[in-house]
Amino acid sequence: AQTVTQSQPEMSVQEAETVTLSCTYDTSESNYYLFWYKQPPSRQMILVIRQEAYKQQNATENRFSVNFQKAAKSFSLKISDSQLGDTAMYFCAFMRPSSGGKLIFGQGTELSVKP
Amino acid sequence: SQTIHQWPATLVQPVGSPLSLECTVEGTSNPNLYWYRQAAGRGLQLLFYSVGIGQISSEVPQNLSASRPQDRQFILSSKKLLLSDSGFYLCAWRRAGVADTQYFGPGTRLTVL
Numbered sequence: 001a002q003t004v005t006q007s008q009p010e011m012s013v014q015e016a017e018t019v020t021l022s023c024t025y026d027t028s029e030s031n032y033y034l035f036w037y038k039q040p041p042s043r044q045m046i047l048v049i050r051q052e053a054y055k056q057q058n059a060t061e062n063r064f065s066v067n068f069q070k071a072a073k074s075f076s077l078k079i080s081d082s083q084l085g086d087t088a089m090y091f092c093a094f095m096r097p098s099s100g101g102k103l104i105f106g107q108g109t110e111l112s113v114k115p
Numbered sequence: 116s117q118t119i120h121q122w123p124a125t126l127v128q129p130v131g132s133p134l135s136l137e138c139t140v141e142g143t144s145n146p147n148l149y150w151y152r153q154a155a156g157r158g159l160q161l162l163f164y165s166v167g168i169g170q171i172s173s174e175v176p177q178n179l180s181a182s183r184p185q186d187r188q189f190i191l192s193s194k195k196l197l198l199s200d201s202g203f204y205l206c207a208w209r210r211a212g213v214a215d216t217q218y219f220g221p222g223t224r225l226t227v228l
Contacts, residue, residue, distance in 0.1 A: 035216065043203060045159075045219035091158065100166060101147050101209050102174070103217055105158040 002027045004094050006106035013082045014114055020067075021077045021109045023092030029053075033095040034068070034075045035103070040088040048090070051075065082113045117142035121206050121220040128227055134179075134193040136223050138206030141187065146208040148189040149217060150181055153203040165189060166211060201227045 003026045013019035025034070036048040051059045051068050058066050063083075067076045079086055092106040118141045128134060140146050147166050151159040161174045163181035171181050178197050182190045189206060203224050207217040 037219075043222050043224075045205060045207075045222075047216055047218070050216055100164055100172065101149070101215070101217065102161050102164060103149075103151075103159070103207075104161075107158040 002029075002094050002096065002104050004092055004104050004106040006090075006092055006109050008109045009107070010110045010112070012112040012114055013079075015082055015084060017082055018078060018080045019082055019111065021079075021090050021092075021111065023075045023077070023106055025073050025075065025092075025094050027073070027094065027096070029096050031097060033097065034066075035093040035095070036064070036066070036075075036077045037091045037093060037105075038086075038088045039091065039108075040085075045091075049077065079111075084113050084115060087111060087113045117208070117218065119206060119208055119218060119220040121204075121223050123223060124221065125224045126226070128196050128225065130198055130227055131195050134191070134196050134200070134225070136191040136204055136206075136225075138189040138191075138220055139187055140208045143187070143208070143210065145186060145211050147211050148183065149207040149209075150189065150191050151205045151207065153205060153222075154201075159205065163191070196227045198227050201225055 005024045032053045034051045038046045038048050049061045049064050063080045065078045089108045091108045093103045120139050149164045150162040153159045165183045180192050205222045206220040209215045209217045
C-alpha cells in the first residue's frame with residue numbers, strides 16, 4: 001500500500017524568506033501523480049502544485065516549486081518570498097491513476113509566516 | 116467554470132441522531148466524487164468515492180454511508196451518529212476518465228455531542 005510521510009509537523013519562516021517542506025512516499029508504481037495542497041484557517045483545501053511522475057522537469061507555479069526526486073521517492077515544496085498569506089497547513093498527496101483517483105494524504109505541515 | 120458546494124457549513128448533532136450532508140457540483144458532467152474526513156486538523160481519510168450515479172465505493176467500514184442520486188449530487192448519511200463521527204467532512208470532484216486534479220468543497224464541520 002502507498003504511504004505518504006511529512007516529517008515536519010510545524011515550521012516557521014520570516015516574511016520574504018524561503019522555506020522548504022518535505023514529503024516522502026512509498027510506492028512500487030512507476031506512473032503516479034503527486035500534489036501539494038494548502039489548507040488556510042478557513043479550511044478550504046486549495047491546490048498549490050502538481051507533478052506527474054513521468055515528467056522529469058520539476059513543476060513550478062509562481063513562488064512555489066517542487067524538487068521531485070523519483071528514485072529517492074521525495075517530493076519537497078519550496079516557497080520563495082514567503083508572504084503572510086502563505087500561513088496554512090500544507091498537505092502532500094499521492095495518486096495512482098488506476099485507483100479511481102483516490103488521494104493518499106500525508107499528515108500535514110503547519111507553516112507559520114512571521115512578519 | 117466549475118463550482119462545488121457543501122451544506123451545511125456547520126452542524127451540531129446529538130449522539131444517536133441521523134445525519135445527511137450534501138455536496139453538489141456545477142459546471143461539469145459525470146464527475147468523479149469523493150468524501151473525505153479530517154480529524155483534528157490533520158490528514159484526510161477517504162471515506163467514499165463514486166464514478167457514476169448509484170455507484171459507490173467504500174474505503175473504510177464504519178457508521179456512515181453515501182449515495183449519489185443524481186449525476187452531480189453526493190450525499191453522506193448516517194442512521195445513528197457516534198461521538199467518533201465528529202470531524203471536518205470534505206467533498207471533492209475531478210473530471211472522470213483522466214488522471215486529473217481533485218478540487219475540494221468548503222467542508223462541513225460536524226460535532227457530535
